[in-house]
Amino acid sequence: MKNKIQSSFALLSAVAIFTAAFLTSAGFTVNEPQPELAIGAKAPLADAAMANVDGTMMTLESAAGPNGLLVVFSCNTCPFVVGNGSKSDGWEGRYNATNEAAQRMGVGMVLVNSNEAKRDNHDSMEAMQEHAKAEGYKMPYLMDKAHRVADAFGALKTPHVYLFNKDMELVYRGSLDDNVSDASAVQANYVMDAMTALKKGKACDVAETKAIGCSIKRIQ
Secondary structure, three states: OHHHHHHHHHHHHHHHHHHHHHHHHOOOOOOOOOOOOOOOOEOOOOOOOEEEOOOOEEOHHHHOEOOEEEEEEEOOOOHHHHOOOOOOOOOHHHHHHHHHHHHHOOEEEEEEEOOHHHOOOOOOHHHHHHHHHHHOOOOOEEEOHHHHHHHHHOOOEEOEEEEEOOOOEEEEEEOOOOOOOOHHHOOOOHHHHHHHHHHOOOOOOOOEOOOOOEEOOOOO
16 A cells, blocks of 8 residues: 555656646746846846747847836736726826837837736737737737746736836836826826936936736746
8 A cells, every 4th residue: 555655656746747847848937936126136038039029039138228128018908908998098008108208218118928828819929919000009019928037027917017227227117107097197107207317327216116907817
C-alpha cells in the first residue's frame, strides 16, 4: 500500500513538472505578477517584441520618444476603458488626445493588451484590430502574450498607466486622470501634468495614484 501511494505521488509530481515545463516552453507563465513597479525603476522587458495591430512587431524601447514613453495597459471591453453608456464616458475616449499631447512633448505612447484569458474572443488579435479601427486609435496597440510584460510591471488593471522618462525610468504610475465618468469634469489630469513636468526636466508633483479599472484577465 505504501509503495502504491509513493508511486502515485511520484506520478503526480512528474505531471506537475511536465505541465509547468510545457507552459513555459509554450510562452505561458505560471508565475504571479511582480510587485508593482517602483518609481525610479527601469522599464522591464523593454526589448520584448510584441505584435501591433498593424501587423508589425514593436518593443517598448522602439516605441519611446526622445523624452520618454507612456504605457497604458488596456483592453476592448472593460467599462472603465470603453465606458458604460450614459453612466460613464470611460477613459478610452481620451487616449488620442493624450497621444497628441505626448507627441508634442516628445513622449511615445502605446496601448498594451494583456488579457490572455480572453484571447479566444473579446481580446484576440482580430478583435483588437477591429476595436482599434472602430475607435480610431492613433497609437500602437500591442498584444502582450501570456501577460509577460504586465506581470513584469506588476500591472493589475485596465487601464493601468506607466510613464517613463528618456532613460526609461518610471516617473508616474496609476490612473489617467481623476474622473473616469465625465471627461469634462476632470480636475486633476495626472498624466498630462506628469508629461509636462517630464518635458521641463522636473519631478512630478503627483507620482503615484491608484489605478482604477477591471482586473487584467490572466491565465491560471
